[in-house]
Amino acid sequence: MMMKQQFRAAALICLCFTVASSFVTFDHGQRITSHLGATEEEVDLCIIGGGISGLSAAITAASTKRNASITLLESSSNIGGRVRSDYTSDGYILDRGFAVFIEEYPMSQVLLDYNALGLRQFLPGARVKLCNDAKLAAVSDPLRRRRDIWKAVSSPVGSFNDKLRLAPLFYTVVTKSIEELFDMDEVDTLSCLRGYGFSEEFIQSFFAPFLEGIYLTPLDKQSSRMFHFVFKMFTLGSASLPKGGMQTVANQLGDKARSLGVDICCDASVCSIQQKDGKFAVDINKASGTAKRRAKSVVMATNERVANQLLSSFIETTTAPPLTQRTVACLYYAFPSPDPLLEPILILNGEGSTKRNARNHPINNVCFPSVVQSSYAPNGHELCSVSVLEKALSEYNGDYEALDIDVRKQLASWFPEHASNILDTSIWVQKEIYVIEDAQPIHFNEENCANVNGGRDCTIFRGEQLPDGMYVCGDYMATSTLNGALESGVNAGNAAAKHLNK
Ligand SMILES: Cc1cc2nc3c(=O)[nH]c(=O)nc-3n(C[C@H](O)[C@H](O)[C@H](O)COP(=O)(O)OP(=O)(O)OC[C@H]3O[C@@H](n4cnc5c(N)ncnc54)[C@H](O)[C@@H]3O)c2cc1C
Known part of the structure; x- marks a missing residue:
């Protein structure tokens, strides 16, 4: 009897779970609402893209313009974009x-x-595999770990002269603000490092693998401003990993947006945007069919390539080529x-x-x-x-x-x-x-490249003015970093909230 009751209870739970699963997705403890109806719904703001920039735009707009109806549409099965x-x-x-x-x-x-x-946290510094050394050599950061000073001086990575040359670099990044670092003359990072007097051997054994691992491009294609910026970040603070993986950074932003009333819809790919009667008509493809939204304002928070496709009906000519x-x-x-x-x-x-x-x-x-x-x-x-x-x-x-x-x-x-x-x-x-x-x-030597601290004007896409109420954000609109994605999202979220207040 007891067994039978337990079985019934289990069956009921399974049934509820199956029904629930048809309209929600569970993803690592996240409950992601996904209830886009087929009817054309009116909202104040539609944000397209649930990466870091879209999420920060959502939080900013929702906390600035309370009670606004905001929908965020993300094409993939979960939020986070490149942070998944x-x-x-x-x-x-x-x-x-x-x-x-x-x-x-x-x-x-x-x-x-x-x-x-x-x-x-990671330990400051790094281990380096040198060419003719079987052991992994230590590069220490005595500014962050004083007790490592001897390790730093005796490290086989870089000559004594190279270690002396680090002093003016540390002095520059510690004493100048981020704004001042971005105001400095911009050259490629290889020339900048040579300007500090570092030997080629030190540049190739330490700076090159370190910075190429961050900006994914050779040193002669990196900006000295972005170098100073990231060197400051690593000098003053730690690099770390969240307990639940990098996804939890996006999840935390998503939770914050939801708590402010933002409706986050995953598996919702925007296929076109048109302007009709002073509003934006947003067409959405879903696995189960299509949906529509009419919005007073739109924030495009996809990458630049997708933004270019979706904005093609609003911009006359795209003079600037897409960024590498x-x-x-x-x-x-x-x-x-x-x-x-x-x-x-x-x-x-x-x-x-x-x-x-x-x-x-x-x-x-x-x-x-x-x-x-x-x-x-x-x-x-x-x-x-x-x-x-x-x-x-x-x-x-x-x-x-x-x-x-x-x-x-x-x-x-x-x-x-x-x-x-x-x-x-x-x-x-x-x-x-x-x-x-x-x-x-890319963040160096291309038109509109991603090297703008604080972000560029979110009403202009690749040199073209966007219609009133439409804004763009993404790392390509600021700096090619998580910080850049966040700040460009804040800019677009603020602009959209201001538009809704008109
Ligand atoms: C492997 C890797 C490691 C990185 N490491 C670091 C690091 O250590 N430190 C650091 O600062 N930065 C790092 N970055 C860079 C950082 O992750 C990005 O700069 C940032 O996440 C970009 O966010 P975003 O919102 O601009 O774009 P994205 O993350 O690309 O978000 C765009 C979103 O739009 C969605 N989308 C696209 N088309 C549509 C559509 N038609 N409809 C609806 N949604 C759509 C996409 O699915 C995506 O979710 C790294 C990047 C990568 C790839």
């Missing part, structure tokens, strides 16, 4: 591409609750503990410009996320992430098996005591290879 994580059934967190949370970003400090993210976008790949390996390196630190390929990013030497950087943040792997297991940049990736022409073999060989040479495990595909199990195209817009 996958959660495997066997307990690993795989960020979609290796990323770190930079705690010093001013806009992150304004919009995010750091305690709730459960951040765990960078691609990056990330390979994840799961393996039984212990880790080859027990320090929570980033490992850089400092093997020099001829070897780094070439076939047979594809690795740019390595990290063991589970050493930084134990939640990234189940108990007794570890996770390794390997980043491969565009140049090395192109050498493999889509042959990811060959890439995997070369990555393992390179890792085995870096960690010789673990070589046999690393080369054994049943012990170091490949969990995923992510190849992320359009990972970051």
